[in-house]
Amino acid sequence: MLSITLKQLELFISVAETKSFSKTADLLAFSQPAVSSNISLLEEILHTELLDRTNKKKIEITEDGLLFYEKAKEILSSCYTLQDMSANRQDSNTVSIGAHNIPARYMVTDVMNYYRKAHNSTKFLLREGSNADIVDLLNQKKIDLGIVSQPISNSKFKSLPIFNDSISLALPNTPRYQCLLMKKPTLEEILLKETFIWDNSLNDVVSYYLEKLGYRKNDLNIIAEFNSEQLAKDSVIDGLGLAFLSKISLKCAIKSAEVLTYDIPEPPHRTIMVVYNQKTHLNNAGTAFMAFLNSGTFDFEKCYR
Structure with missing residues (x-):
């Protein structure tokens, strides 16, 4: 028996709100065919049409789709709350960061080393990947902060430019x-x-x-x-x-x-930016580290010129 996944719920909610497969693909870093196939599979599992695709220029949500949309938002909200509760029970001194290849290899460790001179109890968990990988990790709330090398056009994320x-x-x-x-x-x-x-x-x-x-x-x-x-x-x-x-x-x-x-x-x-999901509650260590980056205490221009 096929099961509904949280990713399918997230994709459906985005399509329902943007009324576009292509916009959802851009926002959530998926290919357009992957978005379409996930929604079709969701409809197959539920045995109903959630979207009206007769107008190719603008997708409309059906009556069943509207009912499912409200329930899907409730489910995702509850899951995010549980994730935040779990994260808050973890080590409050740990900051999880996902960084694009260049900043991960040549910048982040310098910043960590500088920061820990005054905050030696802070621990860091660093993941390296492409910009799309970082967006996906932020969407899944698997990292607190992302460091990317290109703008992210998603209203869920807030960005802080730190270096050119x-x-x-x-x-x-x-x-x-x-x-x-x-x-x-x-x-x-x-x-x-x-x-x-x-x-x-x-x-x-x-x-x-x-x-x-x-x-x-x-x-x-x-x-x-x-x-x-x-x-x-x-x-x-x-x-x-x-x-x-x-x-x-x-x-x-x-x-x-x-x-x-x-x-x-x-x-x-290209502008290197710190981004975070505004729906994610940062722990004390993450909040303090973000404030440090925002303060300009670490002179990126001097260090990398």
């Missing part, structure tokens, strides 16, 4: 590229003549920057693409080519002279 991560153009530190920089080439010469590594995690930011300069991704001689910033950086260090990379991620490689950088004009950036 600049994008740098990294080059292998080899005699060839040392000579290249000594010649002071223009950015146009570099873009059209050199070989590149493409970091797909920065695709939107770098593509937009290139478009402002009058170029497209296809104009570059890209010999390798990676979905991992670490692999892209390692490829530059190994001499495979140039890459647009996060300045934070390059900090140690620059300091150890593993890579060179070219000063690009008006470098693009």
